[in-house]
Amino acid sequence: MKKLFTCFVLCIFFLGCSTFHSTNVRKDVTYDPLAFQATLEAPGLSKEEIIKKVNKWAVMKYNSYKAVYQYSDESLIALNPIVSIDQNQDVALYYKINSNSINYDYQFRLEAKDGKARITIDSFKDTKDHFPKYTLQNEVNLIQNRNISNRWKRLLSENAANEDRQFQKYSARLFDNVQELLKSKQEEW
Numbered sequence: 001m002k003k004l005f006t007c008f009v010l011c012i013f014f015l016g017c018s019t020f021h022s023t024n025v026r027k028d029v030t031y032d033p034l035a036f037q038a039t040l041e042a043p044g045l046s047k048e049e050i051i052k053k054v055n056k057w058a059v060m061k062y063n064s065y066k067a068v069y070q071y072s073d074e075s076l077i078a079l080n081p082i083v084s085i086d087q088n089q090d091v092a093l094y095y096k097i098n099s100n101s102i103n104y105d106y107q108f109r110l111e112a113k114d115g116k117a118r119i120t121i122d123s124f125k126d127t128k129d130h131f132p133k134y135t136l137q138n139e140v141n142l143i144q145n146r147n148i149s150n151r152w153k154r155l156l157s158e159n160a161a162n163e164d165r166q167f168q169k170y171s172a173r174l175f176d177n178v179q180e181l182l183k184s185k186q187e188e189w
Contacts, residue, residue, distance in 0.1 A: 037119065047112035047114055054110050082104065084102070102127075
């Protein structure tokens with residue numbers, strides 16, 4: 001009887017272990033992280049002048065430059081700021097989130113050459129759970145593979161599309177701000 005009970009417990013354990021796997025990861029999909037990149041023209045500026053201007057801009061833009069500063073040299077600036085993205089109300093309630101926004105930290109890199117600058121904005125991660133933010137198509141694929149109702153799949157997919165639009169707008173504004181800065185003749189910003 002004891003052996004039968006032990007065998008039964010082990011069978012339940014192994015059955016549980018065999019079904020415990022992530023259903024959110026598909027083998028046939030490459031999960032690309034969300035990233036934005038732009039090359040900006042800075043006519044007449046050396047790479048040192050570009051770095052100097054963007055450093056001054058970053059000090060003005062971010063409340064605590066020391067908190068976001070990661071690295072800087074004569075041709076590269078790397079920052080780790082935070083952006084707040086609004087959430088769909090239904091999804092926020094579903095996940096029992098107190099506010100309607102999620103904070104993501106990300107990496108802002110500017111590589112400078114004489115007359116040009118390349119900005120890369122990537123490595124978006126939820127500051128609370130540290131989940132990476134993927135491209136919209138990958139987010140939708142992850143949602144469609146979840147074992148939830150179609151209503152929630154639709155809501156989560158709409159939310160992912162809304163977040164993607166907000167990330168795109170935010171990145172475009174950053175690109176525009178830096179481009180305006182690089183074209184300006186002002187020494188101080």
